[in-house]
Amino acid sequence: MIKKLIVLLILLNCSLSYAETIKTDVLVIGGGASGVAAAIQSARSNVKTMLIEQGPWLGGSMTAGGMCVLDANRNLASGIYAEFRGRVVNFYKNRLGYDTTANAPLVYEPYTGAAILKRITDTVKNLTVKMNTPFTGIKKDGSGWEVIIPIDGKDVVIKTKVLVDATETGDVAAQAGAILTAGFDSRKDTGEQLAPENATNQIQDITWIAILKDYGRAADRTIAKPDGYNAADYACLKSAEVKKWLANSKLPNDKYMVNFPGCGGNQYPVTSDDLSPENRKKTYQQARLHTLGLIYYLQTVLGYKNLSVTDEFKTPDHLPYIPYIRENKRAQGLVRMVLDDIYTPYSRQSKLYRTSIGVGDALPGQHYTEAGVPKINYPPFPAYSIPLGAVVVKDQENLLVIEKAMSVTHLVNGSVTYPSVQMTLGQGVGATAAYCAFFKTTTNHLDVRVIQGEILDFKGSLMPFADVKQGDTAFRAIQQIGATGLLEGFQKVNGSTAEVLFKPDTIVYTAELKPILNEIYARSFLWFNRVKPGEKFTLGNLLSYISEMTLTDPETLNLMMQKSWETKYKFGTKFDLNRPVTRMEFAVLANRYLNPFSRAVDISGKLII
Template sequence: MIKKILFFLFLYCINTAFAETIKTDVLVIGGSASGTAAAIQCARSKIKTLLVEPGPWLGGSMTSGGICILDANKNIPSGIYGEFRKKVTEFYKKTSGYDTTYNATLKFEPYTGAAILKKITDTVKNLTVKLNTSYTTVKKDDTGWDVVIAQDGNTTTIKTKVLIDATEFADVAAKAGATLVSGAETRQDTGEKLAPETALTTLRNLTWAVVLKDYGKADKTITKPENYNPNLYACLKGKDVNKLLSDGKLPNDKYFINWCANSYPVTAEQLSPAKREEYFKTLRLQALGLVYYLQTELGYKNLSLDDEFDTPDHLPYQPYIREYRHIKGEVRMIADDIYTPYNRVSKLYRTSIGVADAMPEQNADGAVAYPPFPAYTIPLGALVVKDMENLIVTENAISVTHLVGASTCNPAVQMTLGQGAGTVAAFCAFFKTTTQHLSVRAIQGEILDFKGFLLPISDIPLTDPDFRAIQQVCATGLLQTRTEPSSGNALKILFNADSLVHTAEVKPMLNEIYTRGFLWFNKIKPGEFITVGNLLAFISEITLSEPKPLQIELQKEWKSRYKFKDDFDLNRPVTRREFAVLSNKYLNPFARRVDLSGHLVN
């Protein structure tokens, strides 16, 4: 009898163990802006995906952290971020005073932003989302990763091929054994002219955002917070508080507070897993103190917290972490990759999986004198942990320097970046390969399929019929983008479709990509500008097609198919649009493989 009981207990244990194990192709830990976008993209690429978020909302800093005014990437609404922008605008389009113009600063109530993201994920096939779910252990196995998660007191083992760390603190990567570093690198280490001479351990301030509601004439003064000290908010003296409030105006009589008075110095030690929660308790009290100060010292008793966040103090669930630690990636992006992308030995712009135009966020007491800051690309290799298969990292832990991280921390940038991370993970899962064997062009092609940008070109929108051709050709460096002042210290990136193609611009790349290019240039010797005839002759040379039939074909389709506005004339200089469209179709430079450094692969 005892043997039978033991036997049935044995079978029960086996069945229970089986029930507590879930297999998925991709596991995303962290429902941050990047994590949510990564999970959506991965699932849309027809990969079985599981998203685990410890908190109750999706969106990370821009929802749970209350950072709900986004000025970045409004001129380059790439992919999933562009979709999110559109849905937010549609939601508020009937709200009085809401700006619905194409490139307006995006403003929303945090709860609404989280609800929109949840609604998007609910409609995506192949995606399972688990909110209020934590994780405990992360372990590499032969074919992927084993992760133990906990929900409602029950633990489950997740077996996944690819793991994405989309947490705010890179805790998953740390548990997995990845190398992580904090602080500002030296000029000698990175070669960045703006970097300090000696290494700094200083991190950028974090913010505990506050969202207040206007209650009209009612007095909504809160109870004085514990350890309240009005001196903590002295930086507001002499400030135009009405203007600060106006700048943070949200729909439905709410205000977003992201001021000097709720921006806090932080160290890597304070953000360590063992100490962060205690530190955050102090910051929450200081953020409440700001509300009390605003009400009692400045007279705004009508402004107070509402139930936007279901927390005991009604403050956001989490702070806005601008910087903590960075992985050692397959490549490290430095400031020169932003300022001089075409003049470096590495050509990381060719490996772009995300775009950004966020101005660097700085501490008032340690500002860096950034020159005019251009929109830029984020390279694939910055997300891939070096020497660790199938571990991809997003949020603030990507492999960038302290100077670059001041921009990439922006939630709008992170959502765009997350789509790239999801595409990388989907590639590994679909082709049953690892992050050591990535195809840059295949991944970029998938991003383009889902309306993502590879380059932050703001004068060729997604609706342009030649968008893809221009993005692909520019991603090879065959045609280089130009910068132009935007607002403040920002520079926007332009294609200038109607300008002419200089021979000196395209000759180096044509020679590099096509073996017979050198012979053609020596034979034809084109002038200062490439003409329509020159381009057709080069196409004929490379594709081994007969010149006359090619000319007849293109002359016939010049306006009917390609919709070029200028007449077909072999003797006039070709425009950049014409060059991009025709070289993309006939020469297909985008098909040439590149490695994670952007170098051509033979």
């Protein structure tokens, strides 16, 4: 009898141990802009995925943080971000005055954005989402990870092959033992000419955004005077500026996003120490009071008694659940993205654009209220590609980072952490995590081209070409050719920014093709010496080159191409072997017959021969 009881207890203990362990292929911690996109893509890439978020909403800063007027990536919307954007526009399209222009800033109410993200995740197979779930511990488990979360008052262990840190403050990377830095990097460290001579620990201010509603001209919705309120803190606000800022941040249903910059606004200065777990609660409380003081000042001094907080956030003060955090500590990755990867991507020794897993075009923020912080005079800021190695933590196998923990410099961070950029990038991170899980490999053995192919399969983007949209029949070919460097993008300055254009209808020049073709194809040098193409690369040159590289009979190839010119390839130009080939024609045909995208590259973008 005693033996039977012992066996029963052993079996019961085993079953309890099993019940307290969850296994998944990919675990994403943090349901912000990047985390929710990473989880969606990972699950859609057919691996078992779990997303845990410590708060009540998905979306992070773009919902729970109230940052709901998004102007970045509106010319580069693709993949999951384009899906989210499309659903938001469709929800509001019948509202009077709502701007449905294809590249208008995306504007929505925070709870609507959160609801749309939940609706998307609810329909994704292979995805489990756990809200209001923090993580309490983390440790390495072979090539994977073990993460502890509380469920119903008990500790539960999640065993995962790949771990993604999508927290707003890089908490997972910190606990996992990643090497982290913060603040301004020195010029000597990064080689960036715009960087200050000496490093500092100053990071960008956080902002506790407020969503205010207009309750009518006659209403008096003045809030209680906040603790520590000092009107002098907001005295530099000018009525004209407030009117302008409110007009620029108007939301549907008579609401406004209050994200006022600089003097008198709701920015709150911090260092990375202020955002550490032990200091975070105090810092957040002071930031909330600062924003409440701004609201009180608007109501009692500037006369906006009719504007007050809404009840969409179920917090005691009705401010958002979290602050808008622009920066914290950054992890050391396999590569570090610097400003030159944005301004001069093609002329650098490393070709990180070839490893792109996402695109961005946000103007770098410089949000500091403390005196003495270096002011960076950025030249017009171009759109850019984000390299794979910047999200892979060095010496921490199968750990990926997004949000503020990416391996970038301080001067790059000001752009890449913008919510719509992060949602675009999150899709690439999800594809990377799924690659490791699906092929049972690690971040030490990433196949850049396979990951990029998966991103393109799900309508993501690799290259920031603003003039070739997703619906274009040549989109994928141009994206793939762009990622090889065969045809480079052109920067077109517009004020403080610069679009990157492919210029599909312009002609191709021999000089731009020859170096890369000679690098990729062993017999290319012989062809150039024999044919000696002129300054402008003709259609005849291209077909001759294809014939040489693919060992296809030239007459057969020409005849086949002539028959397919309008029917198969839908080219609107004349089939003429003597005229210069256009960039679009070259991209489509070279991609189809030469397939340079299939040539493997390493994490630095160097071709693997």
